Amino acid sequence: MATPFPALNQRRGLGHLFNMDLLAGLNSPQREAVTHVKGPLLIFAGAGSGKTRTLTHRIAYLIREHRVPPGRILAVTFTNKAAKEMRERLTHLVGNDASRIWMGTFHAMCAQMLRINGDLIGIDRRFVIFDNDDTLRLMKEILKEADIDTSRYPPSRILHRISDAKNNLRSPQDVESVASSPYQRVLARVYTRYQERLQAAHALDFDDLLGEAVRLLRESEEARHYWSERFLHVLIDEFQDVNMAQFRWAQMLAEKHRNICVVGDDDQSIYAWRGANVKIILDFEVSYQDATVIHLEQNYRSTQNILDAAHGVISQNIGRKAKRLWTEVEGGATLTVHGAINAQEEALWVVRKVQSLQRLGHEHLSDFAILCRVNAQSRPFEEAFMRARVPLKLVGTQRFYDRKEVKDLVAYLKVIYNANDSVALARIINVPGRGIGDVTIQKLQWLAAESNRSLYEVILDAEAVNALGRAVAAKIAPLRNLLKTLQEEAQVNNTVADLVRLVIDRTDYLEHLRRERTVDSIDRQANVQEFINAAEQFDMRMDEMEEPEAADEEDQELLRTGDADLPEGIKRLGTFMESVALEGDAEGGTGAGSNEAVTLMTLHSAKGLEFPIVFLAGMEQGLLPHARALWGEQAGEEELEEERRLCYVGLTRAQQQVFLTFAAQRTLQGRTESTQPSQFLDEIPSHLVERAGLAAANAPSAYDVATSWNRPGVSSTFRPAGVAASSSAEPPKFSIGDRLRHPTFGEGLVVNASPSGGAGEWVEVAFLNSETGKKKLVVAYAPLEKV
DNA sequence: ATGCACGTACTTTTT
DNA sequence: GTACGTGCAT
Numbered sequence: 013m014a015t016p017f018p019a020l021n022q023r024r025g026l027g028h029l030f031n032m033d034l035l036a037g038l039n040s041p042q043r044e045a046v047t048h049v050k051g052p053l054l055i056f057a058g059a060g061s062g063k064t065r066t067l068t069h070r071i072a073y074l075i076r077e078h079r080v081p082p083g084r085i086l087a088v089t090f091t092n093k094a095a096k097e098m099r100e101r102l103t104h105l106v107g108n109d110a111s112r113i114w115m116g117t118f119h120a121m122c123a124q125m126l127r128i129n130g131d132l133i134g135i136d137r138r139f140v141i142f143d144n145d146d147t148l149r150l151m152k153e154i155l156k157e158a159d160i161d162t163s164r165y166p167p168s169r170i171l172h173r174i175s176d177a178k179n180n181l182r183s184p185q186d187v188e189s190v191a192s193s194p195y196q197r198v199l200a201r202v203y204t205r206y207q208e209r210l211q212a213a214h215a216l217d218f219d220d221l222l223g224e225a226v227r228l229l230r231e232s233e234e235a236r237h238y239w240s241e242r243f244l245h246v247l248i249d250e251f252q253d254v255n256m257a258q259f260r261w262a263q264m265l266a267e268k269h270r271n272i273c274v275v276g277d278d279d280q281s282i283y284a285w286r287g288a289n290v291k292i293i294l295d296f297e298v299s300y301q302d303a304t305v306i307h308l309e310q311n312y313r314s315t316q317n318i319l320d321a322a323h324g325v326i327s328q329n330i331g332r333k334a335k336r337l338w339t340e341v342e343g344g345a346t347l348t349v350h351g352a353i354n355a356q357e358e359a360l361w362v363v364r365k366v367q368s369l370q371r372l373g374h375e376h377l378s379d380f381a382i383l384c385r386v387n388a389q390s391r392p393f394e395e396a397f398m399r400a401r402v403p404l405k406l407v408g409t410q411r412f413y414d415r416k417e418v419k420d421l422v423a424y425l426k427v428i429y430n431a432n433d434s435v436a437l438a439r440i441i442n443v444p445g446r447g448i449g450d451v452t453i454q455k456l457q458w459l460a461a462e463s464n465r466s467l468y469e470v471i472l473d474a475e476a477v478n479a480l481g482r483a484v485a486a487k488i489a490p491l492r493n494l495l496k497t498l499q500e501e502a503q504v505n506n507t508v509a510d511l512v513r514l515v516i517d518r519t520d521y522l523e524h525l526r527r528e529r530t531v532d533s534i535d536r537q538a539n540v541q542e543f544i545n546a547a548e549q550f551d552m553r554m555d556e557m558e559e560p561e562a563a564d565e566e567d568q569e570l571l572r573t574g575d576a577d578l579p580e581g582i583k584r585l586g587t588f589m590e591s592v593a594l595e596g597d598a599e600g601g602t603g604a605g606s607n608e609a610v611t612l613m614t615l616h617s618a619k620g621l622e623f624p625i626v627f628l629a630g631m632e633q634g635l636l637p638h639a640r641a642l643w644g645e646q647a648g649e650e651e652l653e654e655e656r657r658l659c660y661v662g663l664t665r666a667q668q669q670v671f672l673t674f675a676a677q678r679t680l681q682g683r684t685e686s687t688q689p690s691q692f693l694d695e696i697p698s699h700l701v702e703r704a705g706l707a708a709a710n711a712p713s714a715y716d717v718a719t720s721w722n723r724p725g726v727s728s729t730f731r732p733a734g735v736a737a738s739s740s741a742e743p744p745k746f747s748i749g750d751r752l753r754h755p756t757f758g759e760g761l762v763v764n765a766s767p768s769g770g771a772g773e774w775v776e777v778a779f780l781n782s783e784t785g786k787k788k789l790v791v792a793y794a795p796l797e798k799v
Numbered sequence: 800a801t802g803c804a805c806g807t808a809c810t811t812t813t814t
Numbered sequence: 815g816t817a818c819g820t821g822c823a824t
Contacts (some may be wrong), residue, residue, distance in 0.1 A: 090813070090814080091813065091814080092813090092814085117813085117814065118814080119813085119814045120814085141814090144812095144814090145803080162819095163807095168804045214806085216811085217814095218814045219814090221814080222814095253813095283811085283812080283813085285810080285811065285812090286811085286812065286813070286814095290800095304813090385810075385811075386810055386811075387810085388809090388815085388816090391815090408812080411812095411813095442800095444800090445801090447800075447802095449800045449801080450800080451800085452800095540803075593814080594814065595814090614810090614811065614812090615811080616810090616812065617811090617812080635810095638810060638811080639810090640810065641810095654811095658811080679815080680809095680815090681808085681809065681815070681816090682815045682816080683815090
């Protein structure tokens with residue numbers, strides 16, 4: 013085979029056009045990181061230490077000062093957002109050269125390499141990418157087909173295990189060879205079948221993008237030679253989050269020139285549950301014994317008080333690299349810990365605090381962020397903010413391309429692009445409803461599996477379909493015609509938006525949504541419109557890029573060899589779907605933008621962000637640290653340490669002020685429980701903390717809300733003073749059936765009550781006022797009056 | 800084939 | 815408390 017690879021670019025950069033001093037304004041370790049050129053480099057970049065600045069300046073420095081051709085630099089991130097931000101910042105530093113750098117997510121970079129020469133290891137150039145939804149559907153099908161009990165083997169858990177295997181570069185055979193339990197044997201079998209089905213659909217899942225890219229480099233001498241020769245520099249962001257597959261891939265790419273630069277912070281590793289392996293960053297110096305190690309510990313974000321508090325917490329972790337952030341901003345406001353009676357009161361306190369800080373000069377609501385451990389915490393905040401008429405925006409809830417209606421339309425596009433994508437076809441086979449029921453779909457799928465054909469091929473097989481009965485055949489025929497028409501149109505039509513509109517039109521999809529008389533029907537219709545807009549925007553981008561001056565010449569050459577002679581429209585469609593799969597959220601998606609509002613999000617989605625004022629809500633045992641890390645089956649020191657890192661991430665988001673709140677009672681999963689303040693609160697040096705509410709040192713015993721605070725062996729400085737460690741023997745004041753009155757909620761009936769009285773006594777009251785409904789109240793706290 | 804009712808189970812989320 | 819999945823009845 014003739015080599016598919018062009019000669020490598022030796023062209024000099026255009027750096028002389030930009031005069032800005034790349035080293036100006038950098039501190040000395042940052043400079044060292046920027047100017048280090050040869051050999052492996054490990055940068056421990058603490059929160060707010062100017063990581064992105066260092067990384068972008070380093071790349072710019074390589075291009076401008078060392079004349080490294082931009083096309084021979086590979087810079088990898090985890091999210092599209094990070095890649096985009098980096099590219100933008102680089103454009104300011106090196107201009108158009110920025111567009112020639114190989115920069116993007118692991119998945120996007122791997123996908124690109126596989127599109128270019130996946131054929132060397134037998135991967136169809138036109139492979140499609142299965143997202144989580146696709147893989148879940150596929151897995152359910154497989155389990156059904158194999159008659160495996162889904163309650164004993166939940167599809168999502170199996171997928172998680174498979175993902176785990178792939179992240180560690182273990183094949184189905186590997187899993188099988190070490191299988192020692194029935195569960196593992198089933199797993200190996202299902203994994204094997206899963207891969208077969210993916211292959212049949214010409215599909216790769218997200219993990220395959222990495223795994224197959226590794227396989228490409230391992231198995232194709234030619235590819236390995238080219239790519240490792242090509243990249244003079246490999247840079248990896250958020251290195252604490254890499255998994256084995258990602259690390260191996262990067263290692264192979266960097267093996268020739270050995271210029272591998274990794275940046276990360278082990279203290280911010282919060283994604284172990286999705287395959288991240290902190291040990292990789294901790295062991296980097298073992299993998300590369302000649303690595304230069306640089307610590308960025310000067311923080312440009314927070315006050316020293318905040319950093320000290322954060323350090324108090326994180327330093328409790330054993331498995332970490334010793335380090336400590338510092339700042340020139342001495343002192344700062346003390347942190348506040350506020351204990352509330354329940355989640356509603358907690359939310360109320362936060363709104364009031366926001367309002368009072370606003371009066372003190374924080375005019376921008378965007379200065380405030382409320383960070384929580386789980387999404388379920390958001391409800392009381394939404395309610396409290398709504399009532400107080402303070403705008404609150406929830407970040408990171410449902411993503412645009414995850415919406416059902418959008419996925420339906422994407423599934424149509426997938427089928428048009430690749431009719432053998434049986435998962436996509438199964439999704440839309442009866443959407444909108446065309447009278448093809450589950451039983452029929454089952455039969456069709458069984459036929460497909462049996463004859464080793466795709467679902468589409470079976471549908472085309474008139475004989476097979478007729479065998480299922482006249483009624484079924486009559487329903488399948490229009491579908492067959494529909495798909496044929498759509499495919500034909502796709503050959504002619506060049507724009508994705510036209511195709512989307514055609515799908516919506518021919519399937520009468522909007523009418524289908526209107527008929528669904530649900531609350532979200534209107535939203536869904538709007539999302540369909542939004543999807544058309546997204547497609548239009550994509551088309552516009554493609555038109556702009558018609559003159560492909562962006563990519564390196566050698567990349568164009570590579571991609572040319574990769575281009576099958578497909579109709580323009582189909583090619584476009586492929587690009588569009590790849591962008592949908594790999595860049596989860598559309599620009600115009602939710603479009604919340606810069607609305608002036610308080611931000612509410614999970615600690616996970618807060619990583620990388622900063623806010624002047626941060627509220628950490630739900631600082632309780634069981635929430636942060638989460639119950640699963642504390643008391644769950646897989647609870648352990650490592651899990652607890654990840655929770656602690658989560659807390660650390662939260663604290664280090666704050667620039668000026670931190671408020672930590674907890675609720676003495678919390679209703680989670682329909683159950684109201686007494687809670688204990690988070691152990692992490694005790695890890696913050698007490699001189700940095702001011703206590704309020706139930707956390708106040710002098711809180712009256714009337715605030716004592718939970719006997720569980722007196723749990724033996726657990727001591728907390730956040731327990732109100734005056735609370736004896738022994739439980740009270742007082743008789744309860746209320747019992748089931750009593751009528752009572754509350755000044756705000758009105759009259760009600762006691763439907764449930766604590767068995768014992770005293771400080772911990774509580775009652776569950778059904779209020780006559782239907783708006784209030786049922787409430788659990790602490791007798792000692794709530795002003796209740798017997799009627 | 801479709802719709803309703805009941806039971807169960809449940810972090811975190813990017814690609 | 816909700817959301818989802820299964821099972822039964824229409």
